[in-house]
Amino acid sequence: MSSEMCSVCGLPKELCICEEVAKEQQRITVKVNRRRYGKEVTVVDGLDAHEIDLHELSTYLKSKFACGGTVKGNSVELQGNHLSRMKAVLIERGFSPDQIKN
DSSP states (O other): OOOOBOTTTOSBGGGOOHHHHHHHHOOEEEEEEEOGGGOEEEEEEOOOTTTSOHHHHHHHHHHHHTOOEEEETTEEEEEBOOHHHHHHHHHHHTOOGGGEEO
């Protein structure tokens, strides 16, 4: 049984709870920006890239909303206006509803 140990919580990688704890402590803001030619972009900001895998979250959100998007710095940008549904999807993903601000 050779399982790697997490350097933060000391548990095996399969039982590591660091990401779940980090999800509850994030102060997330969701906003819609207008880009060139009137295109709208939904920006999920306030995520800590060291504690949460932003590329995995971006892939999940892009498939959930059927849109394109990218990771820029510590934020996830999605094409289109998804402001009305974003909070419910982030809560479903494990983020604290009190820490999500529109």
